[in-house]
Amino acid sequence: MSIFVVHEHHARRLHWDLRLEMDGVLKSWAIPKPLPLEPGVKRLAIMVEDHPLEYANFEGEIPPGQYGAGKVLIWDRGEYELLERSQDKIIVYFHGNKLKGKYGLINFKKDGKHWLFFKIKD
Numbered sequence: 001m002s003i004f005v006v007h008e009h010h011a012r013r014l015h016w017d018l019r020l021e022m023d024g025v026l027k028s029w030a031i032p033k034p035l036p037l038e039p040g041v042k043r044l045a046i047m048v049e050d051h052p053l054e055y056a057n058f059e060g061e062i063p064p065g066q067y068g069a070g071k072v073l074i075w076d077r078g079e080y081e082l083l084e085r086s087q088d089k090i091i092v093y094f095h096g097n098k099l100k101g102k103y104g105l106i107n108f109k110k111d112g113k114h115w116l117f118f119k120i121k122d
Contacts, residue, residue, distance in 0.1 A: 011070040
């Protein structure tokens with residue numbers, strides 16, 4: 001299993017950063033609305049730059065003037081099982097405190113950046 005973390009990021013606009021340990025880094029997506037906890041809710045997820053694994057433990061304040069300035073809190077964390085991975089699709093099973101169960105990320109514009117994040121009914 002690999003680790004995941006969700007940061008609640010109080011930057012210019014409140015959003016959530018989903019980070020999955022993959023390929024030796026934290027693959028990251030910014031999600032502008034609260035994460036879905038029930039099937040049937042889809043959220044836009046914008047892929048952003050990879051972060052080092054150490055960032056999974058970060059909580060604190062990014063100083064004004066720096067990219068992403070604002071308060072960062074850990075909203076959820078845990079481990080996940082990678083069930084399927086291709087260029088345009090990632091299916092995982094989360095073992096977190098809030099994120100529990102099967103979830104999907106689908107690249108809907110085929111550009112590598114615009115994804116949908118949603119819970120899959122088990």
